[in-house]
Amino acid sequence: MSSQNIVExxxxxxxxxxYSKSRRHPSVLPYIFTTKNGVDIINIEKTEILxxxxxxxxSGLASSGKTILFxxxxxxxxxxxxxxxxxxxxxYISERWVGGTLTNYPEIRKRITKLLDLRSQKEKGDLxxxxxxxxxxxxxxxxxxxxxxxxxxxxxxxxxxVVVIDPKKEAIAVTEAQKMGLPVIAILNTDCNLREVDYPxxxxxxxxxSITFFLNKIKEAYTKxxxxxx
Numbered sequence: 031m032s033s034q035n036i037v038e039x040x041x042x043x044x045x046x047x048x049y050s051k052s053r054r055h056p057s058v059l060p061y062i063f064t065t066k067n068g069v070d071i072i073n074i075e076k077t078e079i080l081x082x083x084x085x086x087x088x089s090g091l092a093s094s095g096k097t098i099l100f101x102x103x104x105x106x107x108x109x110x111x112x113x114x115x116x117x118x119x120x121x122y123i124s125e126r127w128v129g130g131t132l133t134n135y136p137e138i139r140k141r142i143t144k145l146l147d148l149r150s151q152k153e154k155g156d157l158x159x160x161x162x163x164x165x166x167x168x169x170x171x172x173x174x175x176x177x178x179x180x181x182x183x184x185x186x187x188x189x190x191x192v193v194v195i196d197p198k199k200e201a202i203a204v205t206e207a208q209k210m211g212l213p214v215i216a217i218l219n220t221d222c223n224l225r226e227v228d229y230p231x232x233x234x235x236x237x238x239x240s241i242t243f244f245l246n247k248i249k250e251a252y253t254k255x256x257x258x259x260x
Contacts, residue, residue, distance in 0.1 A: 048220035092255030102195035
């Protein structure tokens with residue numbers, strides 16, 4: 031796809047819509063094309079350059095068989111995060127970030143193991159020995175753990191990088207990634223500090239169509255990069 035076609039596709043996906051000028055973070059100023067009716071309009075030609083850098087890095091991760099954790103808990107991102115991660119057989123968090131997911135992974139892994147153990151017991155009928163009240167409590171515990179950890183059940187170690195939708199909302203996740211030395215690729219709007227992430231993509235992070243566009247590009251880059259492993 032030519033550069034012009036990508037820019038047109040971004041425009042059609044609403045990638046260029048930023049937030050109001052009053053919410054603008056100074057770090058994104060070079061990526062503002064203009065301000066219309068008080069709303070910042072993003073220069074998507076510059077966004078394309080950022081996207082190229084990010085997808086090149088992701089292709090490199092794929093060629094080495096690295097694991098990427100996809101994070102997006104805002105309503106506009108949840109479904110797309112899950113679908114993208116599952117299509118690549120990657121871990122994800124789409125509901126709530128649990129503190130320590132990266133910085134205290136061994137403890138998080140214990141909770142995931144407990145969830146898997148309870149599921150196994152349920153399938154075998156081993157939970158029938160409990161009272162009705164105990165079963166309800168166990169069911170509630172499983173429901174909560176599934177909500178928090180379902181996307182992490184397939185991994186046994188910390189990921190090699192993270193993809194984040196809106197690093198301002200996912201500030202704790204980004205901070206943990208930084209502490210662990212993990213590269214952060216982020217789709218971020220004009221209210222975010224792009225200096226806090228390694229591979230920022232300045233774009234509308236509050237639109238399903240915009241988020242979908244970038245996750246598709248990330249998926250394509252990882253798929254292309256991983257072909258050399260086959």
